Amino acid sequence: MPSAVTEPTVTVVPAEFSDGVPAHVESIGPPDAPLTVVLLHGWTLDGRIWHRQRAALREALGDRVRTVTYDARGHGRSGSASLSSATLAQLGDDLAALLERVAPTGPVVLAGHSMGGMTIMEYAHRHPEAFADRIAGLLFVSTTAEGHTHTAYGLPAVLARLVRLAETAGAEVLSRCGSCRPPHLLMQALRPSLRWLLFGADCTDDDVRLAGSAVSRARMCAIGGLRPSIGAQHRLDTLAALGDVPAAALVGDLDRLTPPPCAESIADALPTTELTLCPGAGHMLMLERPDEVNTALLTVTTRALRSRLALTA
Helix, strand or coil, X not given: CCCCCCCCCCEEEEEECCCCCEEEEEEECCCCCCEEEEEECCCCCCHHHHHHHHHHHHHHHHHHEEEEEECCCCCCCCCCCCCCCCCHHHHHHHHHHHHHHHCCCCCEEEEEECHHHHHHHHHHHHCHHHHHHHEEEEEEECCCCCXXXXXXXXXXXXXXXXXXXXXXXXXXXXXXCCCCCCCHHHHHHHHHHHHHHHCCCCCCHHHHHHHHHHHHHCCHHHXXXXXXXXXXXXXXXXXXXXXXXXXXXXXXXXXXXXXXXXXXXXXXXXCCEEEEEECCCCCCHHHHCHHHHHHHHHHHHHHHHHHHHHHHC
């Protein structure tokens, strides 16, 4: 069962993306902390998904770390995405812009779930010098560097192809729906499907409600518009060029969206990656397996802090 946590005091930081779209950014800890940890959520979700990890970082490391979460454009409480800006390339540029505005100095640990992990890879690909200068650690949770290569939804190959065709067609329709959000009645009807798609063998009703609440806040244009670039992205070469940055990757063996081969290929491309397989877990490891995710995040963060102290000693 998930560990009980107390959410620390959160500060909302005024910010916007590089093109002026408002960004909802939350911060915990002092702005001048020796290290900043940025947590990036997945497709259709928002920053609340990381609430147990934010609390764990605060409890374990106190003022030594500042934790930042933000809602991607078209998600949560951030401004809407246009069809032309609903791409992973734009999300990578958004991360670069927010780091300059919200955490302009000092080392950074990046942790990404699903699309958030892909955003980190896009940032590394599009801004390699800034990445090399700033990034001191990486955590990849239920994500992939190979688009939909391994995504079979836990179904036989023939059915998986049919589901992908339906998903692609549906995404095209949603991408034309502008800033509308999913209707409440639709979200109620989809709740069993979300439970099946996102979670593994065990989860709490509260966690399913949180995931559903996040999806209900996503804009239709972002949901549909981002799907093509998510499916097409390939960044194994980018990972292979990152050198010796401390890294960890976690995956559930029942993950229907980014199954174990996704994490295994990340670990193969970036040999510093410590790989953790979570039996019985699905796609939402921050909620389903918070202890394992917290341990990996704290391990990477502690290593980054030690490196920082060694450089300033």
